[in-house]
Amino acid sequence: MLAIVVIVGFLILEVGRRIYNNKRQLKELELLSCQYGCEPPPLLQNQRPFGLDRLEQIFRADSESRLMELFLFHFRQTGWTLKQEFLCTPAYGTVDPENMEAILSSKFHDFDNGPRRDVTFPMFGDGIFTQDGEPWRKSRDMLRPQLFHRHYEDLEVFKTPLDDLLEALPRSGVVDLQPLFFRLTLDVTTAFLFGESVHSLRSTTHRFADAFDAAQQIVTKRFRLQDMYWLIGGKSFHQACDEVRQFADEIIDQNLAKKETPGRSKFLQSVAKETEDRTALRGQIINILTAGRDTTACLLSWVFFLLVRHPAVMKKLREEVDHLSTLGGQLERSHLRDAKYLQSVMKETLRLYPSVPVNTRNAVRTTVLPTGGGPDRKSPILIPKGSSVAFSVYTMHRRPDLFGMDAELFRPERWDEDMPINHNPIHQKWGYIPFSAGPRTCLGLDFALTEAAYAVVRIMQKYPSIRLPKGEAVDLTGVEKQKMTLVLQIKDGCKVELEST
Ligand code: HEM
Numbered sequence: 116m117l118a119i120v121v122i123v124g125f126l127i128l129e130v131g132r133r134i135y136n137n138k139r140q141l142k143e144l145e146l147l148s149c150q151y152g153c154e155p156p157p158l159l160q161n162q163r164p165f166g167l168d169r170l171e172q173i174f175r176a177d178s179e180s181r182l183m184e185l186f187l188f189h190f191r192q193t194g195w196t197l198k199q200e201f202l203c204t205p206a207y208g209t210v211d212p213e214n215m216e217a218i219l220s221s222k223f224h225d226f227d228n229g230p231r232r233d234v235t236f237p238m239f240g241d242g243i244f245t246q247d248g249e250p251w252r253k254s255r256d257m258l259r260p261q262l263f264h265r266h267y268e269d270l271e272v273f274k275t276p277l278d279d280l281l282e283a284l285p286r287s288g289v290v291d292l293q294p295l296f297f298r299l300t301l302d303v304t305t306a307f308l309f310g311e312s313v314h315s316l317r318s319t320t321h322r323f324a325d326a327f328d329a330a331q332q333i334v335t336k337r338f339r340l341q342d343m344y345w346l347i348g349g350k351s352f353h354q355a356c357d358e359v360r361q362f363a364d365e366i367i368d369q370n371l372a373k374k375e376t377p378g379r380s381k382f383l384q385s386v387a388k389e390t391e392d393r394t395a396l397r398g399q400i401i402n403i404l405t406a407g408r409d410t411t412a413c414l415l416s417w418v419f420f421l422l423v424r425h426p427a428v429m430k431k432l433r434e435e436v437d438h439l440s441t442l443g444g445q446l447e448r449s450h451l452r453d454a455k456y457l458q459s460v461m462k463e464t465l466r467l468y469p470s471v472p473v474n475t476r477n478a479v480r481t482t483v484l485p486t487g488g489g490p491d492r493k494s495p496i497l498i499p500k501g502s503s504v505a506f507s508v509y510t511m512h513r514r515p516d517l518f519g520m521d522a523e524l525f526r527p528e529r530w531d532e533d534m535p536i537n538h539n540p541i542h543q544k545w546g547y548i549p550f551s552a553g554p555r556t557c558l559g560l561d562f563a564l565t566e567a568a569y570a571v572v573r574i575m576q577k578y579p580s581i582r583l584p585k586g587e588a589v590d591l592t593g594v595e596k597q598k599m600t601l602v603l604q605i606k607d608g609c610k611v612e613l614e615s616t
Contacts, residue, residue, distance in 0.1 A: 140499075143481075144481065144497060144499055147481060147483075147497060148497045151483045151495050151497070152494060152495055153483060153488055153494060153495045153496055153497040154488035154489030154490075154494035154495075154496065155198065155488055155489075155496065156194065156196045156197055156198045156207065156487045156488045156492070156496050157193045157194045157196075157197050157198070157492065158193075158197070158198050158199065158200075159189055159192075159193050159197050159198070159199040159208075161199075161200055165200070165202055165203055166199065166200045166201045166202055166203075167202075169199060169200075169201055170201070170202070172185060173185070173339075177599065179596075180596035180597055180598060180606040181594075181596070181597065182597070182599045183472055183473075183507075183509045183510075183593070183597060183599070183603065184593060184594070186208075186473065186507045186509070186510055187507070187509070187510045187513065187593070189208070190208070190210055190507065190510050194487065194492045195209065195210050195211045195487065195492070195511075195514070196208070196209040196210075196211050196214060196484070196486065196487025196488070196492065196496065197209075197487075205499075205502060206502065206503045206504075206505065207484075207496075207498060207502060207503070207504045207505070208504070208505045208506070208507065209484065209487060209504060209505075209506050210506060210507050210508075210510045210511035210514065211486050211487055211511075212511070212517070212539075212541050212542045212544075212545035212546040213484075213485045213486045213541055213545070214484045214485060214486060214487060214504075214506075215506060215511070215545040215546075215548065215552070216485075216541055216544070216545045216553075217484050217485055218476050218484070218504060218506065219545075219548075219551060219552055219553035219554075219555065220552065220553035220554065222482055222484075223553060223554055223555075224479075225478055225479060225480055225482035225498075226476035226477060226478055226479060226482075226504070227247040227248075227476065227477055227479050228245075228247055228475075228476065228477070229341070229475060229476065229477030229503055230341055230342055230344060230477075231244075231245060231338075232245045232246070232247070233344060233345075234334065234337045234338055234341075234344040235334050235337075235338075237330075237348070237352065237353060237356045238330040238331065238333075238334055238352075238355075238356045238359060238401070238405075239334075239398065239401055239402050239405060240360070240394065240397060240398030240401055240402070241394070241395055241398040241399075242254065242398040242399040242400075242401065242402025242403070243255060243258055243399065243402050243403070243406075243558075244402040244405065244406055245398075245402065251555075254399065255554075255555075255558070257386065257389045257390075257399075258386070258399065258403070258558060259558055260385075261381075261382050261385055261386060262558050262559055262561075262562055264448060264561050264562075264565070266307075266381065266382070267307070267448065267562065267565060268447065268448050268449075269445070269447060269448075270445075270446060270447060270448060270565070270569055272303065272306050272307050273303055273565070273566055273569045273570070275302075275306070275312065276299055276302035276303045276306060276312060276316065277299070277569065277570060277573045279299075279302065279314065279316035279317055280295060280298075280299045280316055280570070280573075280574075281573065281574070281577050282316075283295060283298075283316050283317075284574075284577075284613060285613065286613075286615050287612075287613055287614045287615060288612070288613060289584045289610055289611070289612050289613075290610070290611060290613060291608035291609060291610050292415070292416060292419050292608075292609045292610075292611055293412070293416040293604065293605055293608045293609040294608070295316070296411075296412040296415040296416050296570075296609075297324075297408070297409065297412040298315040298316045298321075298324065299316060299412070299415070299570065300407065300408045300409070300411045300412040300415075300566070301313060301315050301323075301324055301327075301404075301408050302314060302315055302316055303411075303566055304403070304404055304407045304408050304411075305366075305404070307382060307562075308382050308383060308400055308403060308404060309366050309367070309370050309382075309383055309400075310370050310373075310381070310382070310383060311366065311369070311370060313366075322358070322362065323358075323359070323362045326355045326358035326359050326362065327355075327359055327404075329351070329355040330352060330355035330356050330358075330359055331405070331409075331600065331601065332600065333347060333348070333351070333352040333355070334601065335599075335600045335601055338601070341503070359401060360397060360401075363397050363400055363401055364393070364397060367383065367387075367393070367396065367397060367400065370383050370384075371383065371384070371387060383396075383400070386399055386400070403559075405601075406557075406558075406559060407559050407562070407563065409470070409600070409601065409602045409604075410470035410471065410559075410563065410602055411470075411563045411566055411567055413468070413470040413602045413603055413604055414461065414464060414465060414468075414470055414563065414567050415567050415570055415571070416604065416605055416608075416609045417464045417467075417468040417605065417609075418460060418461060418464045418567065418571060419574075419581070419609050419611055420595075420605055420609045421460075421463075421464055421467075421525045421592075422460070422581070423581060423582060423583040423587075423611050424525075424583060424589050425525055428460065428525070428527060429581070431456055432456055432457060432460055432571075432575070433575060435454050435455075435456045435457055436454075436457070436571075436572050436575045436576060439454060439572060440576055446569070446572065448565050451565060451568040451569060451572065452565075452568075454568065454572075456527065457568055457571060457572070458564075458568070459527035459528070459530040459531070460527045460571075461564060461567055461568065461571075462527070462530055463525060463526065463527040463529065463530065464525075465549035466512045466518070466547060466549070467512065467513070467523075467525060467592050467593070468509075468603055469508045469509055469512060469549040469603070470549065470602045470603060471508065471549075471551075471601075471602060471603075472507065472508055472509035472599070472602075472603045473505060473506070473507045473508070473509065474505070474506055474508070474551075475503050475504065475505045475506070476503070476504050476506075477501065477502070477503050477504075478498045478499065478500055478501060478502050478503075478504065479500065480500050481497065481498065481499050481500045482497075482498050482500075483495045483496070483497055483498065484496050484498055484504075508548055508549065509603070511546060511548075512547060512549075513593070514546075516535055517534070517535055517536040517542055517546045517547075518534055518535070518536060519532075519534055519535060523591065523592055523593060524592065525592055550563075577615055578613045578614060578615050579614065579615070579616055580612075580613070580614040581611050581612070581613055581614075582611065582612045582614075583611070583612070584610050584611065584612040585612075587610055595607075
């Protein structure tokens, strides 16, 4: 009896303590709100208790391959910054360049990556992508020089994988380029990191790629559940992660054992020198492999998807590629950078289809974002400690007030015009961020654009005719079916009809 009284008493005290803390926290938040002139952002209305309809909508839109369209609709319906209640937890969303600047740069220290580390750790291990704070800073300082363009200025690292890709393509006929681009970028990235490609374009068995894909698929599902990620895992996940790790270890061992030979990876040797042990080295390598493979494969897939649906753009690009072919000598990175229209085609593709279309950060302390609140949606908003803020670069890149009334159209020429985004320095810097921006901006930006540009040129040089196959759908941009993993893929692939001379 006494025990029951003690337990009940304890429960009453605990509930009282929580109510008191909540009230105190609310009061503190109100005070801060007043101090900074904050007003609440518009609330995405729920139709069902606990925001269950939100979860339902997300699963339905995902199964219909139009998740990005749903997010775009939410922002258009509500405002460029919004709040939503999701399973009793408030969460924020924004596509305002001013807020992006705060989250990614001026208030960088108020945010971290939230559950990202726990969600991905079994697969990625410890590395730049899964770290925050001082360990992240150290990784970034160590990796940045390894990705300088002088390491691939002569394009040598891309050459053999591209030869293999062209070999794998038919002389003429219809082919789905998307899976081949995933193999290409795996071969390029492993060649760069390990000094030795896994040659997935040459072989019929893809042990590493299969394990990598299997583990990554589960990681994607864990991401969806955020704090409840631990519900998904299980034996198959850990098996796939073990295989990724085993494979990485094998290839690292082989490479480190090599003497000074051309096949020896400078990247691996340099990172090994600065890394404490094998586990840390493996972690960094898997992190970069993940960052570099799918993102670039998606860029290439969307480039060709759009080109075959826009013959005038294809024609203009071909003129530039033909001009490059007349230059003679070896193609170099500088030639690709000077190919202005090709650069605009890639820029426009990443505007409409940024490889990382949505991302999140978590507030590590209560903070203020500069805009999105109140009736005019221009007042600062308060972000309480622990809240997540999602940002949809996909939606921001389609804002007509930033890119013009034809923002939904694929038109590379816009990059030579005076777009609304150019009229405000914050918009100009933070309104177009396919590679993110600020202290955590992508370290592989130049590598990726060089790789993709080289692939486009080599493919177009081999095939004077690349067309849309008969029967392939031509939808408005954004209406086609999309597959959202950690990156944005084309659901039905990128089918093109090739014809070589
Ligand atoms: C079209 C291709 C690519 C796109 C669109 C892209 C985009 C991005 C984005 C949006 C981020 C920020 C992620 C975040 O903060 O949550 C990022 C980070 C990163 N990317 Fe890329 N990326 C691409 C290719 C590459 C390649 C090829 C490499 C390396 C070979 C690479 C290495 C990295 C690294 C190391 C980071 C982490 C930076 C940090 O946290 O400090 N990326 N990338």
